[in-house]
Amino acid sequence: MxxxxxxxxxxxxxxxxxxxxIRWWAREATGAGFHGLWVxxxxxxxxxxxxxxxxxxxxxxxxxxxxxxxxxxxxxxxAPLRHTANIASQALSIQHLTxxxxxxxxxAGYVPKEFEVTGVPRTERGPRVSEAVSVLNRLFEGEASFxxxxxxxxxxxxxxxxxxxxxxxxxxxxxxDEDGNRRIPRxxxxxxxxxxxxxxxxxxxxxxxxxxxxxxxxAREQDVDPDSLRRVMLQYIHVVDTDDREExxxxxxxxxxxxxxxxxxxxxxxxxxxxxxxxxxxxxxxAVEAMGFDxxxxxxxxxxxxxxxxxFDLLVETFLxx
Numbered sequence: 001m002x003x004x005x006x007x008x009x010x011x012x013x014x015x016x017x018x019x020x021x022i023r024w025w026a027r028e029a030t031g032a033g034f035h036g037l038w039v040x041x042x043x044x045x046x047x048x049x050x051x052x053x054x055x056x057x058x059x060x061x062x063x064x065x066x067x068x069x070x071x072x073x074x075x076x077x078x079a080p081l082r083h084t085a086n087i088a089s090q091a092l093s094i095q096h097l098t099x100x101x102x103x104x105x106x107x108a109g110y111v112p113k114e115f116e117v118t119g120v121p122r123t124e125r126g127p128r129v130s131e132a133v134s135v136l137n138r139l140f141e142g143e144a145s146f147x148x149x150x151x152x153x154x155x156x157x158x159x160x161x162x163x164x165x166x167x168x169x170x171x172x173x174x175x176x177d178e179d180g181n182r183r184i185p186r187x188x189x190x191x192x193x194x195x196x197x198x199x200x201x202x203x204x205x206x207x208x209x210x211x212x213x214x215x216x217x218x219a220r221e222q223d224v225d226p227d228s229l230r231r232v233m234l235q236y237i238h239v240v241d242t243d244d245r246e247e248x249x250x251x252x253x254x255x256x257x258x259x260x261x262x263x264x265x266x267x268x269x270x271x272x273x274x275x276x277x278x279x280x281x282x283x284x285x286x287a288v289e290a291m292g293f294d295x296x297x298x299x300x301x302x303x304x305x306x307x308x309x310x311x312f313d314l315l316v317e318t319f320l321x322x
């Protein structure tokens with residue numbers, strides 16, 4: 001299983017990461033052996049984090065200029081907030097400019113203010129991202145026509161047409177219904193199959209395995225081999241060089257609480273993110289690998305240049321050089 005790295009694009013007030021630090025991270029991640037650089041997306045700062053983020057596709061374009069060899073991806077891009085033709089044009093341009101593979105991880109979004117400021121009805125977010133997947137798949141093949149609820153065009157081609165266009169992944173997770181049964185809504189399942197892969201959010205290995213079983217069962221029902229689906233997971237991490245779990249948690253608590261906000265406290269981080277000793281984190285990653293995941297994206301919760309440099313060194317020493 002490969003390990004990807006989240007490009008630190010925090011940009012709100014004191015959390016703003018200097019541009020040179022972002023460029024440094026991109027260059028160093030390439031040399032250290034990370035499989036890809038990934039970016040998060042929020043147009044408006046959500047209540048669940050203390051910081052917003054730079055525009056994801058502009059950040060990836062910048063990364064492609066300073067580290068052209070590494071794979072690039074979004075985890076996730078909130079598709080309903082942007083016109084699909086613009087997403088296609090930007091993604092194709094980045095794919096042309098980089099030597100790596102571009103992946104668009106697509107999601108529906110959840111922050112009400114983001115839909116308000118972009119003028120998109122929040123109630124349409126699911127149908128919009130589903131239709132965006134269909135449109136992107138067609139536009140990436142070359143000249144295309146489409147007739148749907150939100151898109152209507154005939155014989156349109158967005159250049160450059162590439163032999164190896166950007167790849168797609170669909171985000172999405174499960175809900176528990178009134179009877180206590182875990183399920184994934186069918187539109188999300190359809191998007192995963194249409195994208196050819198799933199981008200999972202941070203969660204416990206047990207829940208991740210249950211969700212993958214739901215996806216696998218649905219894929220087989222649709223005559224799709226589950227093993228043909230690409231599997232990538234986003235995770236947040238703060239490495240502490242100790243064998244003492246309590247000591248690790250003491251150092252991780254302020255780091256996570258300085259990044260996560262709202263009801264996402266350190267108890268949330270311990271349940272859903274990579275915490276504890278390096279051995280604990282290795283065990284969690286081994287469990288994800290055993291489920292057949294292709295890549296885990298390691299996202300940082302710190303923002304100062306000094307803290308980012310320290311975490312980078314610990315990530316490389318603990319997980320890439322081990």
